[in-house]
Amino acid sequence: MAKPRLPAPGSAAAGPTDPTTDEVYAYTSRLRLDPRRANPDGWRVDWQDGPWPVKVYTGGQRLRLRPGDADPLGAALHRVLYGCFAISRVRSDPAGGVHASPTDPRPHHGPEVLLRRPVPSGGAMYPTEVYTVLTGTDQVCHYDPYRHELVRLAGGAAARAVRDALGPPAGEPPAPALLVLTSRYWKNFYKYGDFSARLGSVDAGVALGRALRLAGAEAGPARVLSAFDDAALGAALGLDGAEEGAYAVVTLGDPAVPSGFGPTVADAAPAVLERSRTVKRSAEFDALQRAVRTRPRSPRPASEGGHAGDAAVHPAGDPAEAFALPPPRAVDLLAPAVLARRASRGRLFNGAEAAAGSLATVLHHGTGALRRLARACPDGLGARAVGTELYCAVHRVRGVPAGWYRFLPDACALLPVGAGPDEGCARQVHEALFAASFNAELAAFTVHVVTALDWRRAGGPRAYREEQLAVGAAVEGLTLGASAEALSGHAVLGFDVARVDRAYGLDDSGSGTQAQVCVGALRADPNWEIAVMPR
Structure with missing residues (x-):
């Protein structure tokens, strides 16, 4: 059974006001210039209350990905997801890894067996999650990197809501699969605090670069979508916007080659299990996430002063x-x-x-x-x-x-x-x-x-x-x-x-x-x- 999550002292208050662009800019500038002072005085990492190394869903139908799947889309998903997101290596470290944070360098003996993935990640936190939308069967799934499986979350209306949130050009057939990359904030925040506002985006970019590279190798040039409706996309995936946000979408497969790959039984939606009892956040971190969820406006021309x-x-x-x-x-x-x-x-x-x-x-x-x-x-x-x-x-x-x-x-x-x-x-x-x-x-x-x-x-x-x-x-x-x-x-x-x-x-x-x-x-x-x- 999942442990109840308790409110964290100092967490962002309810009903926050939106920050100005200049306030957000000042915050992000501090994250770059001096990450050691990004967190409040007295910040400490509770190593014993960290999150699971993977996002855990309980229940729901699962579909295992295998090399050489008879369905070309299934085989492509295996190669792309395994080559980017899967737990593909196990490392022994008797010293318990390097566990420190910018403001808490005290030694900590962590796990002696570490689960690694094919892409680098700050502190081996791997906060980037990936969801697959199988357009041929209208299924929305979460990728389980531990078991190398797709976990069915929803179908039908949810899959169509994802496509609506992305706003594809009228008349353009959808790709057989869409890979939605998200950042699960607590995966980084529990260790790095406010600095994770920057680290999580860079980690997502590393995963995006690898996913795009592998997807393009499967069926020709892939596309990346980032100017979508964040709130609508997150709702279609069943995400809590305060805990996880969608950052980018990668198309996979040739739209001219439809696929029937996907789960065949519509089980009840699975539930998320959280290991941590206390999930903290900061007001400035939350304000940044609210600000970036706003659709981007057109850049000012360089003639207005400075460069664009x-x-x-x-x-x-x-x-x-x-x-x-x-x-x-x-x-x-x-x-x-x-x-x-x-x-x-x-x-x-x-x-x-x-x-x-x-x-x-x-x-x-x-x-x-x-x-x-x-x-x-x-x-x-x-x-x-x-x-x-x-x-x-x-x-x-x-x-x-x-x-x-x-x-x-x-x-x-x-x-x-x-x-x-x-x-x-x-x-x-x-x-x-x-x-x-x-x-x-x-x-x-x-x-x-x-x-x-x-x-x-x-x-x-x-x-x-x-x-x-x-x-x-x-x-x-x-x-x-x-x-x-x-x-x-x-x-x-x-x-x-x-x-x-x-x-x-x-x-x-x-x-x-x-x-x-x-x-x-x-x-x-x-x-x-x-x-x-x-x-």
Whole structure:
């Protein structure tokens, strides 16, 4: 039986007023600049009252996904969902993992057996859930990543309500399946508090990038929808908007090939079980979620002052000094061994040099993930992907001077910016970390994801969520590219962005760093990690 959830002291009060756009902007700016002070004084993590590692439904009809399903849609769902969301690896860690929060570094011994998924996630929280809408059979299901099954939630009217909330063009046949990506707030909030307002969106963007990559490989180019009616979509899925919100939708399959795949028996709707007795939230966190649920407005034209927020402002740099990289290597990012490899397995780099070709490959696939998202999403999310860029701090790459660079994707070159050549850049990257949980200075290079900072001109608070989704998509491409090069890609959001911005010459430019991925070879891992497959 589910434990009753008790009201949390200090939770958001009932009947809140909507914040102004400037108030939301001030909140999100604090999350980027100083996540250590994002939470109220005295914030502590109750490790014993955390949520389940997966969202748990009890009851309802289940449909197991299997490789080689006779129905092409069933086989495609197996490959996409397993390659992105499934619990695909089990890791042993006698130390109980690394359990800390930005404001609570006290040691905590967590589980010695950790459940891992194919995509990186902040703190291995995996807050992103996925729901499938099977349009051929009008079924709405939740994906159970533990059992690799679809759990039927509703049918008929609910499936049609999902399509209505998305507002597809009149006369366009729906895709055989829609993958609705949501963020379950408590999965992150219990550990990270207010910082999870940013972390959850980036995590969803990582999952979105992988889901789009795999869906496109199944039946041609997939589409991404993000300008939908949040409240209507959440209601169609049976979600409580205060606890979970829909962030993006990915189409799967060829609309010209209908499918009858789906549950055949309409059982009673299942119920959600929650492990935690106390589910906390903050007033500012809730205010942000209410604000981003508002449909985005059209961006102001750049002529009204400043830039439109869709493109980063470049620091000064002499194009004649650009350092040409070798062509990216030909690697198969969809190879099972690449998809299965944990991007950040282990935590300690060994200080080995990387080849310039490896650097070019990782940067190329980070940019490629952004371009794929821009092609798939014609609305504001696509614009945010276009305006997202990659910068790089080279620590130790053969033939490339150490220093600070902006990546020029069309030329496959590095342009020195800010401090330019700098033998001490690796140490600066390490010292900018808020928590020294790994040795960033011994990575071969560090990639920083950069966006324009003032999203108020790009369509209001909804643009902030779209910006963070695009950042996550870039992180997915970078970490997968690192895996293809047999390197580790360790993503971090909590670092001194002001210090890194200064090194790149971005301070006072209107643009700034949002995330970083340290890439390099790892020391031997004393812990074991094995792959698991659905039965």
